[in-house]
Amino acid sequence: MIEFSKAAKTGFDKPATTSEEIPFDNAPAPHAMLMQNFVDAILDGKPLLVPGEEGIHSVELANVMLYSSLINQTVELPMDSAAFEKKLQQLIAESKFEKKVVEVTGDDFTKSFHR
Numbered sequence: 203m204i205e206f207s208k209a210a211k212t213g214f215d216k217p218a219t220t221s222e223e224i225p226f227d228n229a230p231a232p233h234a235m236l237m238q239n240f241v242d243a244i245l246d247g248k249p250l251l252v253p254g255e256e257g258i259h260s261v262e263l264a265n266v267m268l269y270s271s272l273i274n275q276t277v278e279l280p281m282d283s284a285a286f287e288k289k290l291q292q293l294i295a296e297s298k299f300e301k302k303v304v305e306v307t308g309d310d311f312t313k314s315f316h317r
Contacts, residue, residue: 203271 206217229235235251242248262281269286270277272293 206215239248239251243250262279265286266277266279266281269281269289272289
């Protein structure tokens with residue numbers, strides 16, 4: 203990705219890709235359905251469609267992809283979390299980025315769930 207971006211001739215150039223259709227039964231609004239299930243589990247004790255313990259797998263996959271790109275090496279699962287933490291701490295220590303918060307809002311998102 204880094205090499206492609208450096209060599210790209212235009213601003214938002216995209217690498218060549220391929221697509222493969224994978225048939226599955228589609229839910230009408232999958233993210234909203236999972237969020238509503240989470241709310242129902244908290245308020246009504248309804249069983250979760252996807253237990254929280256399962257979420258760690260997607261987080262680890264995302265982390266291992268990031269770590270692999272940072273060290274430019276293949277990384278096996280389960281990942282070495284101590285090595286990843288060390289790399290993150292190195293990046294933090296070397297960072298010169300300063301985030302400037304322009305506006306803080308107190309938006310109320312409770313109305314986004316329907317009962």
